[in-house]
Amino acid sequence: MAMFRFTLAPGQPIFEQVVFAATKAFVSGKLQPGDPFPSVRGLAAELKINPNTAAKVVQHLIGEGWLEATPGKGTIVARAPRPRAGERRHLLEGEIEHLAVEAKRLGLSLENVTDALASHWRRLDEAGKADAA
Numbered sequence: 001m002a003m004f005r006f007t008l009a010p011g012q013p014i015f016e017q018v019v020f021a022a023t024k025a026f027v028s029g030k031l032q033p034g035d036p037f038p039s040v041r042g043l044a045a046e047l048k049i050n051p052n053t054a055a056k057v058v059q060h061l062i063g064e065g066w067l068e069a070t071p072g073k074g075t076i077v078a079r080a081p082r083p084r085a086g087e088r089r090h091l092l093e094g095e096i097e098h099l100a101v102e103a104k105r106l107g108l109s110l111e112n113v114t115d116a117l118a119s120h121w122r123r124l125d126e127a128g129k130a131d132a133a
Contacts, residue, residue, distance in 0.1 A: 014050075
């Protein structure tokens, strides 16, 4: 059973896609603090990606505070540090700009974008509640 969903999207680096999928699983609550995370070899096999890419993903998630590597215990989901308000806004600025540009390119209204965002937000909340049950 997969820890998180990953579907290869052409034109986007696999590393970024896997990091995004893992982060989504952390944020939605599908992966909880203390849950085991696969080894580099296990992650590569499960997602059918290059082991070097899997190693980069694990190291990145450790660096971001999402994972902890403990000798003898392996890698587990960490209690991610909560960024301060200014850091949170900074982290989102690039993503918001990308979303706004794509929405404009597609001819969407601000209302369309906020409705879609609210819908995805609710889905993440529901996924976290379902996984906790």
